Amino acid sequence: MVTKTLPRKSAGNRHRVLHLNPVPTARLIAVVSLLLIGLGGLAIRLGWLQVREGQKLEAKARQVQTEKLDPLGRRRSIVDREGRLVAIDEERVTVWAHPRYFHFPGDDPGQRRSTREVAIRLAPLLGLDPDLLVARMGKQRSGVKLATNLEPSIGSRLKALRIDGIDFEHGPQRIYPQGPLFANVVGFLNLERVPQAGLEQSLERDLRSQESSIGIRRGGDGTPLPDGLKAGSMFRDDLKLQLTLDTRLQRVAQMELARQVKKWSAKRGVAMVMDARNGELLALTSVPTYDPNQFWRHKPGLFREWSVQDIYEPGSTFKPINIAIGLQEKVLNASTRVNDTGSLQIGGWPIFNNDKSAYGLIDLPTTLQVSSNVAMVKAMQKLKPAIYWQWLDRIGIGSAPDTDLPGAVSGQLKSRSTFIENPIETATAAFGQGFALTPLKALQLHGMLVNGGKLVSPHITRGLRSGDNLATAGPANGLQMLDPAVCALVLNWLETVVEKGSGKATQVPGYRIGGKTGTAQKAANGVYISGARITSFVAHLPINDPRYVVLVVVDEPQGGNAYGSTVAAPVAKSIIEALLVIEQIPPNKPSISNKTLSKA
Template sequence: MKDFKSARVPEPNTKWMRLRVKLLAAFFVCLLVAAFGRAVHLQVVERDKLRGMAQDQYVRQIEIPARRGDIFDRRGTPLAQSVEVDSIWVDPSMLPDVKQASRALARALKLDANDVLGRLTRGRRFAWVKRQVTPREVEAVKSLGLPGFGFAKEPKRFYPQRELGAHVVGMVGLDGHGLEGLEMAFEDELSGQNSRLSGFRDAKGRKLLVTGAPDSLERQGASVTLTLDRHLQYVAEKALTRAVVDAQATAGMAIVMDPTTGELLAIANEPRFNPNAPEKEARASMRNRAALDAIEPGSTMKAFVVASALDQKVIKPDDTFFCENGSWRVGKHTIHDTHEHGWLTPQRVLQVSSNICSAKIGQLLGRERFVQAYRDFGFGERTGLALPGEARGSIPFPKAEVSLVTQSFGQGMTATAVQMAAAWSALANGGVLMRPYLVSKVVDPDGVVLLENRPTEVRRVISPQNSRLVVSMLESVVAKGGTATKAAMEDYRVAGKTGTAQKVDPVAGGYSDKRIASFVGLLPAENPRAVILVIVDEPKTDVYGGNVAAPAFKEIATAAMAHLAVPPSREVPLPSTALPAVAAQLPPAKAVPARAVVEEVVAENVEPGSVRVPDVMGQAGREAVTKLLSAALEPQLSGSGRVVAQTPAAGSLVEKGARVTLELATRQ
């Protein structure tokens, strides 16, 4: 029998069902392929990008500022250090009332309420409230009880000596970067390298955990040691301030330099400023005038004119020059002396500071040799102090005759105070110009020396014989009849020169009625250990350097000789071991009392090569130094004033040449 069911043709609905199944299967396969492709794209192609986005949700990179390196004086006294202090920040989104919180913060931190409100409004999740605050301010903010506040430790620059040496050291800004002085010049060495750490945070952005800890040495900058001496710097600043105040002047500069090495022992500027609170100081008071300002030095330049003329055999020490009785016509101009003088030798030209005779000596040198002489002494070129903005000075070629004349007494050319001190050091150092320097060495935290300066000869300027000859001539300046008798010292031979220069009026042109008074000296003249320059800008009580600047020189020189333990030039008391023999040779009227001689003989009855330490308690530093040197002992001083302690004790038996440490203090 025929099966009609099996012979029946399939219905069209069945075909459509199969087609739909296949299409649906293909669709799902495509979806799976697309999902797989997307997964591959996310897991392989965009892996790093997505990983970074994920980490940003819960990981925060925290930058740890490096601790800035310290700055020390030559004896290790810190001039600049860094300390950790708190800075206050807030998450403004967590504050219930931003305006009210701003007013409360302004009262607690003594800030402007509108300024605080502006910062909190601009910051969505983070805003600084106040950086580098005091512990009292931290407690004041905590006592407000407001949410969302945080306290971060930041290094803050601190200057323990306050104004002392501030113009040289400089200062840093709120961000910790150097803005002035050596802080700016050695920014890379002092700043170190900041560290970055990974920290976890919760959904509200609060720090939960910080992983790792940076090595403190890696975060610390290098330390810088200067040639400045804290004690001499203090003395120089104190004396300069007194000179400026007494003269009712606008500013002043003082420099103490070691002529044999080129080390700058003190650089003082007036007015001074406190780098711990620079916002309270005038910008002009922060200027390091001694290195950055080029001034017309005046008559202190006459020493170089005479020295160069002698060295080039243009003149002889016993030559005489006619000073035109105080008035000399040069073209359309008239050159004047302070007093009328007739015929003068080179020594007398320096002693009385004759402009006319100095100009005539300059004429004998000739223009080319004259300019070259100034350049040989270092004028017209930077000294290389590593201070930003150091001035070069200017030595224009004197085309006109009057230019040659005026430059012969220090007008119509410019120089910095450091250049002047360096040039005078060449006279003191046997005619050899030394490169002045401020930075002794730079050492990184692991002890590696990154930079070390040593005494460097620049060139020989004049012969040793002519150097000694000119120095001996300059001794007459502080003697009777000279222009700087107020710079003379009882115990030390001083050679120096005064200067009084007219200042240019930058508005009207030409010279004004304002003056710059100066004095520069070296001592002891027979073997100079220090060159000291004092400049007073625009004095009003007196305009002459011998009256305005010389007393400050003497004050600085007295302290410097005691601090450096320099033996006196003048005749000093003989060591007590020689007293009996000397007493026997003296005439009866001048003989030493017998009792004193006996006491000295008994006191000094010691083994050869030994000596007893004399008692210097209560004596002034200079007197104590003289007494110790007379006893063949080496004094070492600390502080200033009178002796309050000595080691070894008085009466101790020590070898000759032994060091005796004296502690000095000013009695209250």
């Protein structure tokens, strides 16, 4: 209805009167219809959103209301046997530049600073030349990485400059406090924190800290809400990996080994110390090495530990193992003597002593002292080739040692038929050639002699430990392979090598030490390399209470006087002296005389 006002007179005033006129029916119907259509559309849309789009919209809402925090990828620390840090994650800062936003505090809003102006302010704190920073930024407008691996304190000082266009990225950085000292076994992480070598790679799962993604609910103003966190969601374990290695002994071994490798212009070298009772390695160092904190400066060939991944012919250091096998099979005994004629022919092949000497009728202790090849061949000829091969196979010449060292490989042993049918194979094996093994395997086999005939598994880890707790040395163990009396007799004979033979360089006053030198031809692809040799020395101590084995191998030393006694033995002596102090081994009784040994 439409109203209309009409004038009326009252008391001298004029008033309007409102008259109501009816609304046209068609118009009313049109308005109501439009309203119903609108409400119907809203209802349909609401139903569509609730039924068809509900889950998608709910997910979007949760995405806005919650924040997912991914783990930083922290790694557990690595410590030596005494808890000294070997590897650790520390907070570091990466500095990024966005030149198009460069602005100093107090500048006009529209003013933009040049890359040189910013570089001049940053350079003193970064310790870099301004020209270098300008060159890094070049003409890029954003996303330029200026510096990485900065201490948090430096990052704070850079932030205090309040330069717009400079961003800071905080995150964990793997640091190796000992530098190159443990690089050969621990390995490293690359710039993307991906493990590339050593224990970092082989124990990747164990070294990852137990972190998980966390979802945090936020209120309308962005404030985190505590009801979105579950119990333990912020937990971070304090576990660390404990090694069996000793930093002090490792440092001595690396320093002395590096000195000899340089002195003799050798290709490389390795030094190892093992507690033969439980297989724990106290030192394992190789030269040349690299700095895992700056791995990009070194050749990738250095990233592998050759003492567990490369094989060599052990030479004379294997003679004590052969003698132990002969004694075990009772084809040799304490009174055995052989006639060293200086040379002999086996299957048309000539065999000589290293010094071309002929020692005549000699006993087994003398055979070890002078390292006679001819005497060893004649002694091992008393053992049937089939039984000899069985022993070489049984002690694992052709298999990899059971170890936690990454990348350990198996040795090479001729097939049973080849070994038995060719007399030259048994002859060369008698003085440690014609088969190959890794230095780690050689260390394990000499540990068998020290451990009373028990073959242990060499290892360098004691497992994960919590907080400040450290594991103690593991119990004595091993698989019994030889009679303890046989091993004791061989060790006594090895003591005479240090007293009277080629191992004199490792004598330490007041201590009974056994040992054996080795100088072997070097082979590649089945062919001996002219003039190339591998020198080695293995020590056993203390003879009165056998426990430790020290092995030093130097590859391709140069010079006419390069032998195990001149190249490897001096390194072994320095390591032994340090070991005696670190393990607090007291001096023992004077060594038994050769006369007493000959009657044993």
